[in-house]
Amino acid sequence: MERAEKREVVSALHDVFAKTGVVVVAHYAGLSVADMTKLRSDMRSAGGRVKVAKNRLVKLALEGTDAKGIADLLKGPTCLAFSDDPMAAPKVAVKFARGNEKFVILGGAMGATVLDAKAVSSLAELPSLDELRSKLIGLIQAPASKIARTLNEPGAQLARLFAAYGSKEAAA
Structure with missing residues (x-):
């Protein structure tokens, strides 16, 4: 990935963190392409999106946003699920995690509030x-x-x- 592409990814993620209602961070190691495609499809139908990016780029994008507290969760192969509706991304992520043991929710952020995995599950039940x-x-x-x-x-x-x-x- 060239520098220009990295800058573009960082600015796009910065906009996501600044504008979306909720971000869920999860490990996805071991998921098949079909499983990941299903997750993306389910998230898209609920009004959200799933993004996989390098943790270093995500940490750069977090600077200056309310969600900067989730930087500690970014270790290993992580993906971000986000949506404008504060309930959509957690609902889809928790439902997908129940059916797929390789998808592990680490936590997330709702505005300036950092959420742990239990808080994301609680948010999904609302x-x-x-x-x-x-x-x-x-x-x-x-x-x-x-x-x-x-x-x-x-x-x-x-x-x-x-x-x-x-x-x-x-x-x-």
Whole structure:
């Protein structure tokens, strides 16, 4: 890799660390190409990306960013999984790690907060932003729908009562 390419990689990674919501660091030694491709595909479908770069270049890119605390995790063959949504990358990484013992999550960063492997797993168990929004909308709509059902119920009971009397008279 030439110097210009290295500068380009460092600046791209610096932008990633400065702009993304969460970064997960993991060891990937022993993963097959098919497994790594599946991880990249799963991460892409969740709105994230997976990047493999030299640890020295990643450490250079970390300088001046909030995520500089993860520099200690960069030992051995590591890959970075990141996403704008703080839940997407941890969810995909933890799910992939459960199915693949060679993929070991070391930790990560969410803003200036450095996360260990347990914190990344805990973050993965939280509902996503879309799930939280749908639950909130459901909670907001629930009282209105209950009021509408309560107001409509007496009319529905009368209609059933008249239908029962009508069928009773028709049978007689």
